[in-house]
Amino acid sequence: MSTILGIETSCDETSAGVVEDGVRVLSNVVASQVDLHAKYGGVVPEIASRAHIERLDSVIEEAMAVAGVTQETIDAIAVTNRPGLVGALLIGVTAAKTLSWAWGKPLVGVDHIRAHAYSAAIEMDAPPWPAVGLIVSGGHTSLFRIASPTSIELLGATTDDAAGEAFDKVATILGLGYPGGPLVEKLARDGDPKAVDFPRTMLAHDSLDFSFSGVKTAVLYHVHGHGRTSGGLERLAPRELADIAASFQQAVIDVLVRKTMLAVARTGLRTVVLGGGVAANTTLRSALAAACAERKLAFHAAKTAYCTDNAAMIAALGYHQLQAGDTAGLDLDAYASAL
Numbered sequence: 001m002s003t004i005l006g007i008e009t010s011c012d013e014t015s016a017g018v019v020e021d022g023v024r025v026l027s028n029v030v031a032s033q034v035d036l037h038a039k040y041g042g043v044v045p046e047i048a049s050r051a052h053i054e055r056l057d058s059v060i061e062e063a064m065a066v067a068g069v070t071q072e073t074i075d076a077i078a079v080t081n082r083p084g085l086v087g088a089l090l091i092g093v094t095a096a097k098t099l100s101w102a103w104g105k106p107l108v109g110v111d112h113i114r115a116h117a118y119s120a121a122i123e124m125d126a127p128p129w130p131a132v133g134l135i136v137s138g139g140h141t142s143l144f145r146i147a148s149p150t151s152i153e154l155l156g157a158t159t160d161d162a163a164g165e166a167f168d169k170v171a172t173i174l175g176l177g178y179p180g181g182p183l184v185e186k187l188a189r190d191g192d193p194k195a196v197d198f199p200r201t202m203l204a205h206d207s208l209d210f211s212f213s214g215v216k217t218a219v220l221y222h223v224h225g226h227g228r229t230s231g232g233l234e235r236l237a238p239r240e241l242a243d244i245a246a247s248f249q250q251a252v253i254d255v256l257v258r259k260t261m262l263a264v265a266r267t268g269l270r271t272v273v274l275g276g277g278v279a280a281n282t283t284l285r286s287a288l289a290a291a292c293a294e295r296k297l298a299f300h301a302a303k304t305a306y307c308t309d310n311a312a313m314i315a316a317l318g319y320h321q322l323q324a325g326d327t328a329g330l331d332l333d334a335y336a337s338a339l
């Protein structure tokens with residue numbers, strides 16, 4: 001049995017968690033910074049770094065206390081070292097290196113997007129691999145062929161806005177605030193997904209890449225097309241706003257589901273996993289579940305707690321990297337880009 005402490009500071013959540021053998025979560029403490037960034041309408045990197053510095057020690061202490069582990073019973077420290085805001089990543093990486101050195105425990109550098117790709121396997125009795133993984137987050141929209149936790153191949157990715165980024169920008173256009181995804185989903189519940197025919201950008205017919213900037217711009221024009229270049233929002237009735245939110249959400253989901261099914265056809269795999277912040281969206285979860293059921297594919301979505309940023313997924317994937325001998329030295333660095 002192997003117990004891993006995971007640390008996550010890539011964006012606006014300060015998180016630490018303890019996971020056994022890559023599946024059993026003993027603790028997963030997440031300190032969200034949403035309140036600090038909300039008034040700016042998005043994440044301010046300097047504020048994120050400062051908040052990570054202020055909060056990380058107590059978040060780690062709490063994660064270890066809840067899990068009932070000590071420095072003696074931890075087998076390794078796993079930390080997100082890419083992709084993300086470099087200043088924010090460096091806080092977690094520096095803390096992890098310090099603990100690794102002070103406690104004499106191995107250090108593992110984890111790719112945040114690959115941890116999202118793994119996250120559906122957390123707390124599962126039997127591993128779901130091999131699988132096609134759809135990862136939808138604030139900065140990335142990616143399709144992976146996941147042969148095993150340590151053998152993850154990128155099949156396609158976003159060429160412009162990520163799915164979550166599109167949700168956040170549409171939330172701003174609709175005057176909903178930040179973070180946008182959950183607010184758009186809430187508003188969409190009262191709307192008709194067929195009310196507005198927003199574009200479904202598929203790129204080349206066999207492409208597994210994504211583009212969501214077109215649908216975002218279409219929403220912008222739709223709102224402001226109701227009159228002037230500004231103030232279009234005020235002219236829309238609540239029902240019309242809900243219709244726009246529902247139609248936008250459906251356009252994004254249609255593309256995500258179609259591309260995932262294309263990846264299934266391409267790879268011949270019979271299992272689909274879903275992860276990342278946008279995977280918390282219940283309409284997406286049920287649309288993908290339905291498409292999989294229709295084709296008799298196994299489908300596993302990450303539990304909601306492991307969709308948005310969390311350290312449990314970092315500790316979980318870190319376990320498999322440790323088993324594979326993929327450890328890092330104290331020269332581990334932070335990188336803005338994914339592997």
Ligand code: KG4
Nearest residue numbers: 137138139164181182277278280281308309
């Ligand atoms: O994975 P995540 O927590 O952070 C990144 O790695 O980027 O994803 C955050 C993204 C944000 O864009 C947020 O608006 C979106 O996930 N999100 C959602 C929902 N919950 C979070 N998007 C749609 N529906 C949701 N319920």
Ligand code: ZN
Nearest residue numbers: 137277308309
């Ligand atoms: Zn994430």
